[in-house]
Amino acid sequence: MPAEQTSTPSHAAVDRVTDALREQGVTPEVVWFDDAVTTAQLAADALGVQVGQIANSLVFTLDDEPILVLTSGAHRVDTEWLGGELGGVIGxxxxxxxxxxxxxxxxxxxxxxxxxxxxxxxDTDLAQYDEVWAAAGHAKTVFPTTFDELVRITGGTPRAVEPRAATA
Structure with missing residues (x-):
């Protein structure tokens, strides 16, 4: 299991994330790990939380336009279904x-x-948790947030990302 570091490293992408969070009125509380937490399960284990509390940041293309889907670590994005819901093809x-x-x-x-x-x-499935964790610009970083805050800071659209989530 990755261990938290006692000193805080610096990384340009993480600095851009913390600056963007501050601009949105969020006090960033970035957690750095000794090892990369590149899966939702690794991140959840390292933090001692449920895998569903991990907000996976997945970049796809929707008819060649990059889109970001923040999905619960408890499931996968059904790209065929979601593409149909959004009126395009997700790749x-x-x-x-x-x-x-x-x-x-x-x-x-x-x-x-x-x-x-x-x-x-x-992903609307993230709304069931009081706290969710998202990557902070580097595979060794995460920060705590909430579903509502994720929607606000990203200007994102809340939506189901798989058919099961649509009926749950």
Missing amino acids: RASKEVVKSATGQVIGGVAPVGHPSPVRTFV
């Missing part, structure tokens, strides 16, 4: 598209701190 974004759209790399993409706004959808 997997390449690492180059992810980096270009967010300024961050896969495994550490935060909901904010991007070079320009990215159309964002926030």
Whole structure:
């Protein structure tokens, strides 16, 4: 299990995320880990929380436009279903598209701190938790937030990201 570090490292992408959070009136409480937490389960285990409390930041393309889907770590995005719901075709974004759209790399993409706004959808399943955790711009970082705050700071659209979530 990754251990928390006692000193706080610095990273340009994390600095951009914390600046963006401050601009939104959020006091960033970034947690750094010794090792990367590149899956929802690793992050949940390291934090001692439920996997559903992890807000995975997934970049896709919707008809070639990068979009960000913040989804609960408890399930996967049904891209075929969601694409139909959004009236387009969702594809997997390449690492180059992810980096270009967010300024961050896969495994550490935060909901904010991007070079320009990215159309964002926030999984309504995250609303069931009082606290959720999102990446802070690096695979060794996370920060606590809430569903409502994620929607507000991203300008995101709350929505189900898989059919089960739509009926739950």
